[in-house]
Amino acid sequence: MQLAVRHETHYDYDTPLAYSAQRLHLWPVDFASQRVLSWSITAPGFDNALSYSDGFGNRVHMITFGNITGPVSIVAKGIVDVTDAAGLVRGLSCAAPEAVFLRQTKPTMANSALRSLGEKQFANRGVLDGLHALMAEIHAKVAYELGSTHAHTTAAEAFADGRGVCQDHAHIFIAACRSAGIPARYVTGYLVTGQGASSTAAHAWAEALVPDLGWVGFDPANAKCPTDNYVRVAAGLDAAGVAPIRGSRRGGDAERMRVEVRVEIAQQ
Template sequence: MRLSVRHETHYDYDTPLAYSAQRLHLWPVDFAAQSTVSWAISAPGFDRALAYTDGFGNRVHMITFGDIEGPVSIVAEGVVDVEDSAGVVKGLNCAAPDAVFLRQTKSTTVTASIRSLADKQFAGRSVLDGLHALMAEIHARVAYEIGATHAHTTAAEAFADGRGVCQDHAHIFAAACRAAGIPARYVTGYLVTGMGASSTAAHAWAEALVPDLGWVGFDPANATCPTENYVRVAAGLDATGVAPIRGSRRGGTGERMRVEVRVEIAQQ
């Protein structure tokens, strides 16, 4: 499947922006089931960007710019070929040892209820069967509701409330996996939601390490493993670590952000 992606982020300010430094996770990495045909980022200072591959295998760009009075736009767009691998991720280089992905963060801190969730799903099951059961259980118990949570909501909070978005589903899944001793990583990317459809955010899911199979993706928000409708961009311990755009600024008070993501099927 050939997918076309356009991810636009626009910022408006009440006062001039004196200086800004931003880290971008906006460039897909190729692996066995995914190949980038073309990709480009348009942003202030991108021509001077520091580009590098981090310890998790993500392609990262650091940009700096300043002395801007008007709006700022950061646009990532391109075309990617994707195959349906039933969620199995092969051929992706990650320097970090697998055990790193057992580390809990503030966003994935395990509570008694999340530990109980993990214990029930993996009891008497193989790791792979338990992961599928965990994905289905999170999907059933945490309703997808835009606006119910925010960027800093933890897995424990979303699970207790029974509401959240894809970020929360992925955090809960990762937290439960790590509680069960299974390495898990948080993944950001894009998902085809319908012809001509757009959304106000990228998508998120999780990957877990399965013995004798390797890393496998699970999307609890949609109760499915990633297919050819998904574009994988970056992975880390949680959403904070692989946010599409994250940084700091001086000036630019009253910041207002608007995001539009469009993913379409370019060729089947």
């Protein structure tokens, strides 16, 4: 299936922006079940961007710009052809050793409740069956509720509250996996819900390493493995590590950010 994506991040400031340096995780890469047919990024300074592949296999761009008095927009858009592989991720280069994905970060640090969650799902089950059970359990216990958490909410906090968004579902899944000794990583991308439908937000899920099978995606927010309705953009240890746009600036007081995402099934 071919999916058309447009992701715009718009910034307004009360004072001129003197200088800005930003890291972009906005460019999807090819692997066995995903092929980028066309993609572009429009942003100040992008013509001189530093582009590289990081240790997790992500395509990253570093941009710098300054002396801007008006608003700033960063737009990523393109068309991606995706095949349903039942969540299996093959043919994706990743230089980082698998053990790196056992490292707990602040958002994914497991407390006793999350360790118990993992232990319960993997008891008397194989890894793959346990991962499916874990995904279903998180979906059942943590309600999807916009505005119930914020960018710095940890997995432990969201699980205790029983509410969150896709970022929280993914962090909880990762925390439970890593506490059980299963490498897991955080994934950003896009999701469209079906034929004739469109999505208006970016999405996040997780991938776990299954022995003798490889990396497999799990989306606890929707209780399913990624299909051809998903576009995978970047992966890392947690949400902060693969934020679509992250950096620093001088000037540009009282920053206001607005994000608009549209994902549709492309005309074929």
